Amino acid sequence: MNELSIAIRTIHFISTLVLFGAFVFFIWIVKPVVPGMPDSSLTAQRTLHRRLWQIAAWSLIAAIGSGILWLATEAVLMSGLGVERALAQETLGIVLNETLFGRLWEIRFGLAIALAVLLVSIRSNLNNCGRRIPVICLLLAGTLLATLAWSGHAAAGRGANHAIHLFADAAHLLAAGAWFGALIPLVLVLVCALRIPSPENAGFAIHATRRFSTLGVASMTVLVSGGVANSWYTVGSVDALFVTRYGQLLLLKLSLFAVVLVLAAINRLYLAPRLPTVPETACGASVSPLLRALCRNAIMEMALGLAIITIVGALGIMAPASHMWHLLHHHSGM
Amino acid sequence: MHTFIPIATLVAALVWAPQAQAHAFLDRAMPAVGSTIHVPPTEVRLRFSEELEPAFSTIRVLDKNGVQVDKMDKHVDRADPAILSVSLPPLAPGTYRVVWRVLSVDTHVTKGDFSFDLAP
Numbered sequence: 001m002n003e004l005s006i007a008i009r010t011i012h013f014i015s016t017l018v019l020f021g022a023f024v025f026f027i028w029i030v031k032p033v034v035p036g037m038p039d040s041s042l043t044a045q046r047t048l049h050r051r052l053w054q055i056a057a058w059s060l061i062a063a064i065g066s067g068i069l070w071l072a073t074e075a076v077l078m079s080g081l082g083v084e085r086a087l088a089q090e091t092l093g094i095v096l097n098e099t100l101f102g103r104l105w106e107i108r109f110g111l112a113i114a115l116a117v118l119l120v121s122i123r124s125n126l127n128n129c130g131r132r133i134p135v136i137c138l139l140l141a142g143t144l145l146a147t148l149a150w151s152g153h154a155a156a157g158r159g160a161n162h163a164i165h166l167f168a169d170a171a172h173l174l175a176a177g178a179w180f181g182a183l184i185p186l187v188l189v190l191v192c193a194l195r196i197p198s199p200e201n202a203g204f205a206i207h208a209t210r211r212f213s214t215l216g217v218a219s220m221t222v223l224v225s226g227g228v229a230n231s232w233y234t235v236g237s238v239d240a241l242f243v244t245r246y247g248q249l250l251l252l253k254l255s256l257f258a259v260v261l262v263l264a265a266i267n268r269l270y271l272a273p274r275l276p277t278v279p280e281t282a283c284g285a286s287v288s289p290l291l292r293a294l295c296r297n298a299i300m301e302m303a304l305g306l307a308i309i310t311i312v313g314a315l316g317i318m319a320p321a322s323h324m325w326h327l328l329h330h331h332s333g334m
Numbered sequence: 335m336h337t338f339i340p341i342a343t344l345v346a347a348l349v350w351a352p353q354a355q356a357h358a359f360l361d362r363a364m365p366a367v368g369s370t371i372h373v374p375p376t377e378v379r380l381r382f383s384e385e386l387e388p389a390f391s392t393i394r395v396l397d398k399n400g401v402q403v404d405k406m407d408k409h410v411d412r413a414d415p416a417i418l419s420v421s422l423p424p425l426a427p428g429t430y431r432v433v434w435r436v437l438s439v440d441t442h443v444t445k446g447d448f449s450f451d452l453a454p
Contacts, residue, residue: 078390078437098389100439156358156384156440319442323359323383 001073002317008069010313014306015062016145019115020174021181022056023138028215029182031131033207041200044192049126051188056137057119063144064112071095071105104150111144145177146170153234153320165233172226179219180305183298186212190295194288202287206275209294213268220264227257236322244321253311260304263297271297358382358438361416365450372453374425378404378432382444385415390437393420398429415439427454 030052034045075095076086085091096102118137122129149155149169157165186208193205231241231250241247271294275287362381365371378395388410395404404420411417418436430452435445 074441077443078387078441080390080435080443094389099387099437099441101441151441153440156438317442 001077005073005077005317006310006313008066008073009316010310012063012066012070013148013309013312015059015066016141016148017173017177017181017309018184019056019059019063019181020138020141020145020177021179021183022052022059022185023134023141024178024215025182025185025212026052026134027131027138029186029208029211031134033204033211037204038200041204044196044201044204046127047192048185048189052185053119053123053126055184056141060112060115060119064109064116067105067108067112071102074101100155101151104147108144108147111140111147115140115144142174142177145173148173152316154230157233161233164229168226168229168233171222172230175219175222175226176309179216179223180302180309182212182215183302183305187295187298187302190291190298193291194295197288202291205291206287209267209272209275209291213272216264216268220261223257227254234320234322236320240321246315246318246321249311249315249318250321253308253315256304256308256311260301260308263301263304267294267297358384358386358416358436358442358444360434360444360446363432363448367448368450370451370453374452375422377419377421379417379419380432380434381414382416382418382436382438384438384440386410386418387437387439388415390443391418391435393418393432393434395420395422396431396433403430425452427452 030048037045071092072087075092076083078095078099078101079086079091081091094102096106115137118133118140122133147170149166152169154162154165154169189205189208193201235241235247235250241251271290274290359382360367360380361383364379365375378393380393391408391410393404393408394402397403403425404422406420408418408420411419418434428451429449431447431449433445433447435443437443
């Protein structure tokens, strides 16, 4: 059940992050850039819109599926009953209506269904869906992601710390979604520019890279700030960071994130400045080495991001380091 | 390399993360854990480190024969949801065991037990 819980949580985190990131990419990068692209890039634009819709649709399906499995595993764990009895209507009813987790999951399923309806409604008119529906989708996906904070350790806080911890956790999740979730469509754009090195594809890839870079700086800032705040509540001390398993796993997560920061810095400070200042004049072949390097780094960031999210899935089932540290000291009489 | 990193981390996380750990630790008990008291208590009151979900938090008091002797009216304190208690009828002298299982609001289960003695 331990391993199953970690796997389900990881899949749910990844799918909700990618879902949010797809809408962030569309609104922050595609919408501002596409109007300025030449008519000759219309086919590529339509393909990109379709790909983004598919990313959103499949990640929503994965989020709903993993959300149902998460609810089922929690029903078993909470009730202490066998699987059959835990998944019976009576027990599930208690979980959904009489626990914080259950009530939260009812709200989140509602958000997911609303998102599904909107996605279906724009499927046949992706290229002219305007801005209003994508913004609503962004808000719904963002709420779906941010409310995960109420399913974690932050939910158990008390007093003023409770609100601060929840806010920091929610901000941390949204920043992670804006960075990690938007990486996938960015990689698709870069790969397209490399496979079909036309000036239009190269120009769009350069625009997308620049706007993603700005998004990345903002996301990383919020990620780090939220992470520090979270660690304050879940770890509490430097000693707990090194002595407890939670702390050691968190250190591994921070180490991987440090590598992400290095890659992001290389992209922003070394590679991006070497891209043509006027992307529309970019010759596909001449910028290929730069785009290839950016693409490689983005894929590496995705791999590291997947690893980090897996660690988050494991941390979610563990007692926070601050609790274990308190227990160790309490039992040792210190 | 791109697939190795997430797979290696998944393995590390599964090996490193112990069994899902209890989050709501027993902070204080009344009667105290392992104590000997001389006045029959009217209730057993447990205070935990986190707020509890009443629906899946239980407490039972058993006599030396394993028979449940409490009034089966377990409840989580409305004013302080970290406190779980159960009322007791007048108890005869003897050793009693308190068995508890609680669910914290962040969805983690803790269970445990302790004894106390009621001396004449």
